[in-house]
Amino acid sequence: MNLVSQYFRSAFSVDSVIFGFDESDLKVLLIYRGADPYKGTWALPGDLVRLDEDLDESARRVLKELTGLSNVFMEQIHTFGKVDRHPMGRVITVAYYSLVKISDFKINPSSWAKDAKWHSINKIPKLPFDHNEILEFAKTKLKEKVRHQPIGFELLPEKFSLTEIQHLYESVLEIEMDKRNFRKKLLAMDLLVDSGISQNAVAHRPAKLFSFDKKKYKSLIKKGFSFEL
Amino acid sequence: MNLVSQYFRSAFSVDSVIFGFDESDLKVLLIYRGADPYKGTWALPGDLVRLDEDLDESARRVLKELTGLSNVFMEQIHTFGKVDRHPMGRVITVAYYSLVKISDFKINPSSWAKDAKWHSINKIPKLPFDHNEILEFAKTKLKEKVRHQPIGFELLPEKFSLTEIQHLYESVLEIEMDKRNFRKKLLAMDLLVDSGISQNAVAHRPAKLFSFDKKKYKSLIKKGFSFEL
DNA sequence: GCAAAAGTGTTAGTCATACACCCATGT
DNA sequence: ACATGGGTGTATGACTAACACTTTTGC
Numbered sequence: 001m002n003l004v005s006q007y008f009r010s011a012f013s014v015d016s017v018i019f020g021f022d023e024s025d026l027k028v029l030l031i032y033r034g035a036d037p038y039k040g041t042w043a044l045p046g047d048l049v050r051l052d053e054d055l056d057e058s059a060r061r062v063l064k065e066l067t068g069l070s071n072v073f074m075e076q077i078h079t080f081g082k083v084d085r086h087p088m089g090r091v092i093t094v095a096y097y098s099l100v101k102i103s104d105f106k107i108n109p110s111s112w113a114k115d116a117k118w119h120s121i122n123k124i125p126k127l128p129f130d131h132n133e134i135l136e137f138a139k140t141k142l143k144e145k146v147r148h149q150p151i152g153f154e155l156l157p158e159k160f161s162l163t164e165i166q167h168l169y170e171s172v173l174e175i176e177m178d179k180r181n182f183r184k185k186l187l188a189m190d191l192l193v194d195s196g197i198s199q200n201a202v203a204h205r206p207a208k209l210f211s212f213d214k215k216k217y218k219s220l221i222k223k224g225f226s227f228e229l
Numbered sequence: 230m231n232l233v234s235q236y237f238r239s240a241f242s243v244d245s246v247i248f249g250f251d252e253s254d255l256k257v258l259l260i261y262r263g264a265d266p267y268k269g270t271w272a273l274p275g276d277l278v279r280l281d282e283d284l285d286e287s288a289r290r291v292l293k294e295l296t297g298l299s300n301v302f303m304e305q306i307h308t309f310g311k312v313d314r315h316p317m318g319r320v321i322t323v324a325y326y327s328l329v330k331i332s333d334f335k336i337n338p339s340s341w342a343k344d345a346k347w348h349s350i351n352k353i354p355k356l357p358f359d360h361n362e363i364l365e366f367a368k369t370k371l372k373e374k375v376r377h378q379p380i381g382f383e384l385l386p387e388k389f390s391l392t393e394i395q396h397l398y399e400s401v402l403e404i405e406m407d408k409r410n411f412r413k414k415l416l417a418m419d420l421l422v423d424s425g426i427s428q429n430a431v432a433h434r435p436a437k438l439f440s441f442d443k444k445k446y447k448s449l450i451k452k453g454f455s456f457e458l
Numbered sequence: 459g460c461a462a463a464a465g466t467g468t469t470a471g472t473c474a475t476a477c478a479c480c481c482a483t484g485t
Numbered sequence: 486a487c488a489t490g491g492g493t494g495t496a497t498g499a500c501t502a503a504c505a506c507t508t509t510t511g512c
Contacts, residue, residue: 007277008318011236012310048236051319055310079308079323081241081284089237090280094308094321163491180493181475204489205482392464409466410502433463434509 010090014059015046015131017077017095017138018067020102020118021155024167027102027118028135030127031066034114037087038128042119044135046093047112059096065110067100073154074098075145078137085130093129097138099154121171146172150191150227153212159195161207162186169229185229191217239319243288244275244360246306246324246367247296249331249347250384253396256331256347257364259356260295263343266316267357271348273364275322276341288325294339296329302383303327304374307366314359322358326367328383350400375401379420379456382441388424390436391415398458414458420446 018029030042045066049058056076064070074096081092107116119125124135146152152168153160166182186192192210199206217227247258259271274295278287285305293299303325310321336345348354353364375381381397382389395411415421421439428435446456 007240007280009237010240010278010280012239012241012321049310051236051239052312054312055308055321076307078305079284081278081323083281083283092241092284092323094310161491178476179491180477183492184494185474199491201484202490203484205491207491390464407502407504408464409504412465413467414501428464428510430511431463432461432511434465436464 010092011048012055013046013048013086013091013093014055014062015044015093015095015129015134016059016062016074017044017097017135018063019097019099019138019142019155021168021171022102022118024171026121026168026171028121028124029066029100029107029116030119030124031113032115032117033112033128034109035112041128042117042125043128044095044131045113045116048091049094055094059094059098063098066108066113066116067105068108069100069105072098072100073151075141077134077141080130080134082130093134095134095137097142099151101155101157103157143173147229148227150212150217159197159209159211161199161209163207189227191220191227239321240277241284242275242277242315242320242322243284243291244273244322244324244358244363245288245291245303246273246326246364247292248326248328248367248371248384250397250400251331251347253400255350255397255400257350257353258295258329258336258345259348259353260342261344261346262341262357263338264341270357271346271354272357273324273360274342274345277320278323284323288323288327292327295337295342295345296334297337298329298334301327301329302380304370306363306370309359309363311359322363324363324366326371328380330384330386332386372402376458377456379441379446388426388438388440390428390438392436418456420449420456 020027020029029045031045033039033041033043045062047058047062049055053061056074059074060070063072063074075098077095077097079092079094083090085091085093102118109115121139124132126132127135146169152165152172155168156164162183163179165186166177166179169182170177191213193213195209195211197209199209249256249258258274260274262268262270262272274291276287276291278284282290285303288303289299292301292303304327306324306326308321308323312319314320314322331347338344350368353361355361356364375398381394381401384397385393391412394415395406395408398411399406420442422442424438424440426438428438
């Protein structure tokens with residue numbers, strides 16, 4: 001048996017955990033599978049990697065086909081490679097997660113996805129393949145990352161209130177945080193700019209809206225600053 | 230073109246960054262390739278994954294073939310999948326790192342490795358494929374991990390002095406640390422047990438030797454303790 | 459007795475935590 | 486006027502960082 005017949009008989013896929021945040025709730029975008037295997041079940045979006053595309057490219061293609069979005073925070077999580085994880089043959093999958101602003105787009109059903117819906121992170125159904133395991137890895141990775149890099153903002157609209165960002169942290173980390181201490185720490189980093197705008201039409205004192213100063217963050221990084229929340 | 234002919238024409242490999250520590254120096258085990266491609270160059274040990282083995286199994290097999298060791302700390306780093314990274318076809322590689330005690334074994338040259346040698350982390354030659362990039366990822370991952378989990382001990386003999394473990398941290402993290410503060414913090418965690426033994430035949434005051442109490446660590450973890458250095 | 463690394467405490471400053479009331483708006 | 490969430494400061498304890506001299510051994 002030569003090398004080609006012995007080894008070059010496998011495939012790899014990418015699967016994406018797409019996180020969004022809405023109404024104080026962390027959400028994940030699941031698709032309703034329109035193709036076998038597991039046609040007709042909720043699953044993570046993903047696809048086989050084409051022979052002529054890089055892994056990261058492939059993950060971005062999947063995201064773009066589904067959401068139309070392309071400049072999005074995305075990172076590799078882990079690769080899952082149990083022998084029998086895929087019913088059609090030896091397929092390992094490289095898992096990615098990405099962070100999107102829910103309000104930025106409408107979902108485009110595609111060839112492999114008949115439908116797609118946001119699912120609250122606490123109400124995830126049983127998923128096919130090893131997708132529940134992948135999702136657990138994604139949550140853990142997001143928890144670690146969000147404390148050491150200012151990626152939470154990727155999930156919020158351009159302008160947001162301090163309470164919104166706090167709720168985001170609380171729901172990602174699954175802990176409660178003290179309002180005064182949270183604000184003190186976050187504002188002390190000097191990475192938020194007061195937009196001068198406030199909420200309106202809310203039945204309480206309107207909150208000031210801030211935005212994240214990406215340029216300032218990058219320049220602070222160069223000076224040795226390290227984000228931590 | 231059906232699915233099999235279109236996609237099931239690729240392979241995947243595992244590559245291992247095997248770290249060791251000796252004489253105050255972090256080292257990496259490189260092999261001298263005995264097979265094409267890149268026969269006759271230093272490279273990371275690795276092999277194609279067999280169709281009937283899990284990814285992690287495969288990484289452990291590579292390590293065992295080379296060193297004979299099997300109960301070793303090992304963790305996945307990242308998966309590298311540029312289209313043209315391998316000259317023989319579409320091969321993505323899943324990179325792992327492991328931490329071994331250098332004194333525990335002698336290297337076994339194997340089918341794919343004509344020879345193997347420890348290379349100081351600061352003197353790594355140009356490596357084939359994307360192996361230099363993999364090594365950089367491994368270093369970064371190790372730096373992050375060693376601060377949040379007591380894995381440094383995996384690189385030291387059963388019994389070690391406080392100065393040895395400090396040097397290990399210094400060379401992994403590429404920083405200098407204060408002797409008194411380091412000891413205070415480490416001993417305060419109450420994870421080291423004084424073996425009652427000291428160094429001998431050293432031309433200075435002999436150091437006490439300690440060992441790491443794995444059981445105690447596991448029980449503290451359950452109570453919510455989190456390691457941090 | 460000299461060289462070499464081991465071992466050991468205190469102080470000052472910074473950071474994390476805990477905590478409660480008044481304010482602005484819509485209904 | 487009431488309900489709702491927005492906005493703000495202080496005090497205490499914990500942790501971090503900086504720093505220098507004595508001890509034990511081999512040669």
